[in-house]
Amino acid sequence: MIVSGVAHSYVASDGPVLSGIDLTIRPGEVVALIGRSGSGKSTLLHILAGLIQPSEGAVRIGGTRVTKPSPRWIMMFQAPSLFPWMTVSQNAALGLRYSGQSTGVEDRVADVLSLVALTEFADRNVQDLSGGQQQRVALARSLAPSPEVLLLDEPFSALDMFTRQAMQQDVRAIAKRLGLTLILVTHDVSEAVLMADRAVFLKSGAGIIADDTTVDLADAERELSSTAFKTELGRLNAIYTTMQSS
Numbered sequence: 001m002i003v004s005g006v007a008h009s010y011v012a013s014d015g016p017v018l019s020g021i022d023l024t025i026r027p028g029e030v031v032a033l034i035g036r037s038g039s040g041k042s043t044l045l046h047i048l049a050g051l052i053q054p055s056e057g058a059v060r061i062g063g064t065r066v067t068k069p070s071p072r073w074i075m076m077f078q079a080p081s082l083f084p085w086m087t088v089s090q091n092a093a094l095g096l097r098y099s100g101q102s103t104g105v106e107d108r109v110a111d112v113l114s115l116v117a118l119t120e121f122a123d124r125n126v127q128d129l130s131g132g133q134q135q136r137v138a139l140a141r142s143l144a145p146s147p148e149v150l151l152l153d154e155p156f157s158a159l160d161m162f163t164r165q166a167m168q169q170d171v172r173a174i175a176k177r178l179g180l181t182l183i184l185v186t187h188d189v190s191e192a193v194l195m196a197d198r199a200v201f202l203k204s205g206a207g208i209i210a211d212d213t214t215v216d217l218a219d220a221e222r223e224l225s226s227t228a229f230k231t232e233l234g235r236l237n238a239i240y241t242t243m244q245s246s
């Protein structure tokens with residue numbers, strides 16, 4: 001994905017919310033966008049998803065200019081927005097049906113439900129699942145059309161600490177297994193350290209990238225109790241604090 005010269009102002013906003021955003025994200029890279037409330041994280045993610053047209057600049061994914069939503073670049077929101085009266089399988093199939101696929105739907109749904117460890121819940125109504133399980137259904141639905149890029153806007157913030165950590169580790173593992181490019185918005189630095197290969201810091205007020213750093217951790221070190229994790233968390237927290245005060 002190549003983001004070049006992206007700037008954005010809302011009609012109702014005083015000044016630009018984002019300015020001069022340049023980013024090159026490798027296929028398969030997991031990138032966290034970090035910034036405090038109002039720094040423009042969701043705005044940038046909506047631009048990457050083709051849901052908002054930037055005032056300036058362009059986004060390209062695999063050479064295609066992003067001008068509208070597509071099953072190739074899918075955004076997953078904080079609330080899972082499932083249909084409660086449908087089963088897990090039916091919800092997971094929605095993205096495929098929406099993109100016009102009519103053959104092989106059942107097999108593909110079975111694959112993605114297995115990927116998110118929900119096979120045994122396939123025929124349950126989603127209203128009978130926990131919040132964490134519902135997030136997994138939403139993830140399965142997003143993954144079913146085999147997107148190249150998955151965009152996540154604070155998708156785990158409503159989950160309890162243990163469920164959240166399990167989801168963070170699982171989603172990273174799934175992305176790596178599929179070679180999926182994952183871009184996640186967070187204001188939780190530890191989420192970025194657990195999940196991302198790289199952290200991009202957005203500075204509020206200016207709407208610029210204040211820092212862009214590699215999260216140098218092996219998968220085995222990506223857990224809260226590991227020493228390497230704590231060191232990396234300290235380093236990123238320092239960047240975050242310095243950025244906000246400068």
Ligand SMILES: Nc1ncnc2c1ncn2[C@@H]1O[C@H](COP(=O)(O)OP(=O)(O)OP(=O)(O)O)[C@@H](O)[C@H]1O
Binds near residue numbers: 017038043
């Ligand atoms: N539709 C809109 N019209 C006008 N201004 C908007 C609109 N949406 C967002 N903004 C403004 O743009 C700025 C960035 O908003 P954005 O939602 O991108 O921030 P964020 O980093 O995602 O914040 P949060 O962490 O609270 O979700 C804020 O000042 C917000 O008030």
Ligand SMILES: [Mg+2]
Binds near residue numbers: 041042043
């Ligand atoms: Mg937001």
